[in-house]
Amino acid sequence: MPTKIPERTKPTLATIARQAGVSAPTVSKVVNGREDVAPETRARILTALEQAGYQSPVQRRAAAESGTVVEVVIDVLDSAYTIQVLNGILQFAAGADVEILVSVTGQSTPGRHTPERRAQRILENGRAGMIVVTSAFSEAQLHAFRRRQIPVVVIDPLNPPSADVVSVGATNWAGGKAAAEHLLGLGHRRIAYIGGIQGAECNQARLHGYMAALMAEGVPVEPHYIVSGGRFRTESGVNGLRALLKLDRRPTAIFAASDTIALGVLSEARRHGIRIPEDISLIGFDGTNQGEQSVPSLSSVAQPLEEMGRAALRSLLRQVRGEVLDSHRVELATQVIVRESTAPPAG
Numbered sequence: 001m002p003t004k005i006p007e008r009t010k011p012t013l014a015t016i017a018r019q020a021g022v023s024a025p026t027v028s029k030v031v032n033g034r035e036d037v038a039p040e041t042r043a044r045i046l047t048a049l050e051q052a053g054y055q056s057p058v059q060r061r062a063a064a065e066s067g068t069v070v071e072v073v074i075d076v077l078d079s080a081y082t083i084q085v086l087n088g089i090l091q092f093a094a095g096a097d098v099e100i101l102v103s104v105t106g107q108s109t110p111g112r113h114t115p116e117r118r119a120q121r122i123l124e125n126g127r128a129g130m131i132v133v134t135s136a137f138s139e140a141q142l143h144a145f146r147r148r149q150i151p152v153v154v155i156d157p158l159n160p161p162s163a164d165v166v167s168v169g170a171t172n173w174a175g176g177k178a179a180a181e182h183l184l185g186l187g188h189r190r191i192a193y194i195g196g197i198q199g200a201e202c203n204q205a206r207l208h209g210y211m212a213a214l215m216a217e218g219v220p221v222e223p224h225y226i227v228s229g230g231r232f233r234t235e236s237g238v239n240g241l242r243a244l245l246k247l248d249r250r251p252t253a254i255f256a257a258s259d260t261i262a263l264g265v266l267s268e269a270r271r272h273g274i275r276i277p278e279d280i281s282l283i284g285f286d287g288t289n290q291g292e293q294s295v296p297s298l299s300s301v302a303q304p305l306e307e308m309g310r311a312a313l314r315s316l317l318r319q320v321r322g323e324v325l326d327s328h329r330v331e332l333a334t335q336v337i338v339r340e341s342t343a344p345p346a347g
Contacts, residue, residue, distance in 0.1 A: 019121040020048040040072035052114055064268055069126060070316060071256045074133045077104050079232075079260060080288035081305060085133055085155060088309025096317060101127070129316045134158060134232075143147060151319035153312045158200045168312045168320065168330045170303040172202045175334035176209025176255070176333045177281050182336050183253040184217050185346045192225040193253035194240035194261055196232035203232075206257050206285060230260055235262020245272065252280060259284040259291040263299055266341075277343035287337055296340035304332045 017024040022041060029037050034259065037045070052346045072089060074082050086102070093100045122130060127250050129151030132170025137154060142165055145152045154168045161167050183191050193210050196203045213223050236254055241264075244251055256262035262284030269276050276282050276296055284291055287302025299326070311330050318325060 002090040004231060005055050010251035014044065016048050016052060016077050016313060019052070020045045047116075049120075054067070060288075068097070068128045068317075068320070069101060070129055070131060070313065071101045071103060071122065071127045071131065072131045073103045075105060077102075080290040081135060081146065081232075081258070081260070081286050082222060084288060084305035085309040085312075088311075089131065089313050090307030090309075091306065092310040092313045096313070098128075098313070098317070105235075115141040115144040119148050119150060122150055123148060128320045129153070131155065131316060132157070135298060137161070151316050153316045153319075155308055155312050156202050158197060158202075160201050163328060164328075166315050166325060166328050168308050168315065169202065170332050170334045171306065172334075173209040173212075175285060175301040175303070176206035178209075178211045178334065178336050179206075179255045180210040180213035181185050182283060182299070182338065182342065183214060183255065183281060184219070186281065188253040188345050189219050190222075190225070190249060190251045191219070191253045191255060192240075192244050193255050193257070194227045194228065194229055194237060194244075194265065195257045196236060196261060198230075199230040200232075203257055210255055229257070232258040232260055232265030234260055234267065235263040237266075239264075241265045241268040241272075245274075250280075253342070254282050256282065256284045259286040259288045259298060259300055262341075263290060265296070266294060276341050279345060281342040281345070283336075283342055287334075292339070294341075299339045299342040300337050302337045303334055307332055 009315050013024045013027045017027045020027065022045060026037060026041065027045055030042055031049070040327065070093070072086065074086070076082065090100055115138065122145070130145070132152065132154045134156045137157070137159070139162065142152065142161065153168060154161055155168045157167055157169075165185065180191060183278065188338055191210075191214065197208055204243055207226070214221050224247060225244070227240040230241055236261070240256075240261070241254070244254070254265060256265055262282055266276060272278055282298065284300040285303075286305070287300045288305070291298035291300045315325060315330060
């Protein structure tokens with residue numbers, strides 16, 4: 001039998017009353033929707049209820065009747081990476097009789113709720129937990145969930161989560177090293193790196209893997225060959241290639257931190273009459289369907305994206321059942337897929 005974690009301690013009306021500095025009957029009026037409470041007092045009580053993660057009996061019954069519903073928070077829905085991860089989540093959910101609710105936040109969209117209110121909304125709506133895909137979840141948000149013992153799993157977190165938050169990703173450092181080793185093995189020595197979000201954990205790991213491979217071969221790491229893209233989007237590849245083409249000694253190969261960035265490099269190369277791979281070799285990271293269908297088809301470090309989605313939901317449901325996980329970090333292996341966009345350097 002799996003070890004059980006302690007159940008969430010349910011706050012009482014008396015506890016809330018002491019915290020808000022009012023009587024328990026006054027708290028009861030607010031919980032039951034009575035109107036005969038002063039606005040300032042009501043606001044103070046509601047704040048205390050949110051911070052304590054209190055659910056009324058009506059809310060608890062609604063949660064129990066709603067079945068297992070998991071909310072998946074994603075940044076954007078127009079990337080092949082996100083779609084393949086989401087496919088994995090949905091596949092596992094279908095077999096586990098779990099309903100998935102998808103929320104698209106947008107990276108530049110400010111949150112509509114405070115961390116406490118967002119966590120409270122999860123409880124009130126009867127969600128079993130939340131999966132966060134490549135979004136920056138603040139420590140305050142994660143703390144609000146932890147205090148209510150709401151299960152959360154993050155996939156490829158942009159900012160490193162604390163040790164007690166379950167995260168799922170791939171072997172980004174090893175994958176970055178393997179990408180550079182592939183190019184080195186073809187004979188390239190002037191190898192550039194076009195990254196995504198500079199501070200993102202996965203981006204840093206891929207960059208450091210690339211650097212480790214170069215240093216192991218005695219190839220100097222040239223700072224002007226390392227370009228920060230800003231985002232894991234096609235425009236990062238476009239702008240990155242433009243910057244590299246201004247150099248006196250252009251790179252003969254480029255490692256792009258995502259397939260989407262690599263597709264931006266491909267499109268910009270065509271505008272300049274640069275042939276891939278005859279003039280510049282190009283390898284991406286993700287192994288998405290988009291890269292497979294591009295012209296030329298894209299060599300890439302493939303992440304098991306659908307399996308990452310399945311692993312995230314599997315880990316979340318284990319937390320929901322009260323099981324203690326063997327590890328809070330799940331890392332799945334990557335592999336280099338060689339297609340048409342990489343070749344030995346000209347001459």
